Amino acid sequence: MESVFDYLLRAPLPGPLDSVPAAWDRHRLVAPRFAATVDVALAAGLGADRLGFAFLSGYQEALRALVPELPADELVAVCATEAGGAHPSAIATTLTERDGWTVDGTKSFATLGIMARRLLVIASIGAVDGRNRLRAALVDATRPEVTVMNLPATPFAPEIPHATVTFTGAPARVLPGDGYADYLKPFRTIEDVHVLAAALGWFVRVGREAEWPQWAMQRLLAAIALVRGLDIARPGSPGVHIAFGGAYEYFDQLRAELEPLWERADAVTRQRWERDRPLLATAGRVRALRLEAAWQSIAGAEAQGA
Known part of the structure; x- marks a missing residue:
């Protein structure tokens, strides 16, 4: 090589x-x-x-x-930031297990969100002793349960789009490990x-x-x-x-x-x-x-x- x-x-x-x-x-x-x-x-x-x-x-x-298994030919976007920021305590989007995992919530700023084929979502599975427990999950951005709305272009690098993404019972594949630490x-x-x-x-x-x-x-x-x-x-x-x-x-x-x-x-x-x-x-x-x-x-x- x-x-x-x-x-x-x-x-x-x-x-x-x-x-x-x-x-x-x-x-x-x-x-x-x-x-x-x-x-x-x-x-x-x-x-x-x-x-x-x-x-x-x-x-x-x-x-x-970070996630070596991601397909080589797909654009991927991280969905972490919400209205209150990206600190673990600010993440209100939820992962729920009902005959499979589903995501509900809104991410306020996802780079390449409008063009991504797959989304890496950081979401909460509930709090224990006041600590918001997070997991990471992959979601197909083309699913009908996923709504992506483009945001205005930024003053710099305007070619790179950003979006808000809303999940309404979107099917997800949960990744191993802790959503924050890993x-x-x-x-x-x-x-x-x-x-x-x-x-x-x-x-x-x-x-x-x-x-x-x-x-x-x-x-x-x-x-x-x-x-x-x-x-x-x-x-x-x-x-x-x-x-x-x-x-x-x-x-x-x-x-x-x-x-x-x-x-x-x-x-x-x-x-x-x-x-x-x-x-x-x-x-x-x-x-x-x-x-x-x-x-x-x-x-x-x-x-x-x-």
Whole structure:
């Protein structure tokens, strides 16, 4: 199997994209070339002609890292956020067992919800001792018991749709494990890693098209090496969070160094970058909280061992 670094530097750059389905078709063409989901995100990011479509690839590969059994050819959406947020205590959507599991409730913000064929739903099976117990389930988005309503486009990456999703006794297949500890919580980290990988793949594309200097491409590949080295099989590890914090800090510094080189990119690419760059900051506050908690965990372990 070829090196993803060689692929990023040598693979022919495909032409422009005009829709999510076209971006997904291109993603599926490159996906079989690499075994690791992070490498697929990198390669698919190279094939994207804008940051939003790179995000699409990172998001889909993150889901497959979380739930490897997901079909390779289906767009999937996470349905977790509700009117009160995505904290476990705010999830009122229910999973009920009546001759099979069914889902009832409304999710207020599902990325790609309007286009997804399958939905990964986080729902409650009831509370015990005041704790809302969550499970994860897969739901066929085409079922009549599922109603999807598109939301207005966001100011950045407007090509990526978001939707509200309402379930009314929708048949579901419950996944093993705890909905929060095994799915919702680790997905936040897994998604961050894969989206960053896809964004870096797209940066390499921009650099190749705009003929950025060798030092810029070399540093981009160094950032990619940092991301590939993260142990995403253990997304709850404090050390992984700390390492990812360092990798993201390096990426932020590199972005600042690359800023003058954007003048070499074509006007459409520059305009899209200025519009879409807030996408990379959307989870910044949550990332910072996770990093702080990771350092506190390490400090607590050291204190106990003293």
